[in-house]
């Protein structure tokens with residue numbers, strides 16, 4: 372019989388301790404240790420320890436041309452993955468329940484199965500449910516091996532027999548390992564199951580996609596170690612009630628991080644959105660106050676988004692600053708800059724800011740657009756619908772340049788905008804087909820607006 376021993380695993384960071392303690396000494400989290408029985412058996416050692424001795428290889432002798440990426444059937448997904456699925460890579464894809472992870476991956480595996488041996492392991496749904504979904508997606512004839520199983524040892528054993536080239540596991544939280552006594556989905560189980568699957572993927576060169584649940588804060592459930600173990604971490608996100616879905620790469624060993632892919636959910640599954648600026652921009656014919664068009668940059672692509680602001684009279688005690696799709700702290704900072712350098716006082720106002728379409732803008736190029744939208748709402752003066760804005764704002768009220776200025780202007784021009792208010796240092800040297808108004812200070816940008 373396998374020898375068992377008790378260990379205590381931190382639910383927050385996954386660190387293992389031999390004794391119970393109130394606070395995890397690794398991450399400092401209180402009350403996070405849970406007891407787990409760990410059976411040391413032959414197979415668990417083969418997964419967790421290095422079994423083969425590796426010898427050093429010279430870098431120039433490696434032949435990277437043989438790494439062949441295969442298309443997932445969706446160009447948008449391929450782009451987020453850095454050019455397609457890589458054999459032997461492990462991708463973790465997280466998202467809220469019902470966002471469409473299973474739908475997307477069933478479409479992907481059905482498409483890939485035309486040229487590769489493919490397997491879809493489900494621990495969440497019955498095979499009938501998957502067949503129904505496949506019918507809805509019009510892929511019921513695809514040559515995919517479906518496997519309904521939750522014990523990871525059995526999964527790996529079956530996979531060895533099928534020897535797939537592409538594998539989907541839906542989801543990692545439903546799997547459990549016989550070697551641990553803790554419940555499926557617990558930190559120890561997640562680590563162990565992921566470790567076994569990662570080892571399988573590397574040993575047999577299988578392109579593996581793991582589905583992961585997210586917590587209510589929107590991060591992948593389970594320890595951060597899960598994210599360290601895999602090659603790529605993708606998040607599937609959407610605005611509440613919207614048909615549009617955004618796939619974002621948070622980590623990618625085979626491509627750029629923060630790359631975005633856009634999809635729209637229809638009656639028969641996902642379609643990709645090739646011109647995403649159209650989603651985020653509601654081109655109104657009449658200008659309304661509190662709205663500015665920003666050209667943002669997401670890794671390799673420029674995107675036009677509408678930034679909205681609402682400045683309202685504050686009736687309660689403390690004025691509120693709420694931001695959706697952008698950082699609330701940044702909003703507070705920009706309001707302070709507007710107060711100090713443009714003498715606009717928001718102390719008796721609530722200020723709300725929003726990026727339309729459920730996108731999260733994380734770059735500082737949004738600063739100028741946020742400020743102009745806020746001032747537009749405050750003064751009830753609309754910004755012309757033909758104007759785009761981008762630029763970072765410093766604490767001294769200066770407008771600082773941002774990367775990819777020319778690419779952003781080109782995107783604006785492509786969508787028919789004819790004026791841009793941008794940092795002076797981003798003004799292109801040559802003449803371009805859009806009127807460019809370079810500004811060095813926030814006050815100049817506000818003046819440029821009133822000239823519209």
Ligand code: TYD
Nearest residue numbers: 468469470471472473474636637638639640
């Ligand atoms: P699902 O893929 O089950 O989500 P997840 O695996 O992330 O939990 O998606 C289910 C939702 O998608 C459900 O609300 C129905 C909707 N849906 C469509 O709108 N069109 C479709 O073609 C399919 C298959 C699902």
Ligand code: MG
Nearest residue numbers: 472473495541
């Ligand atoms: Mg699902």
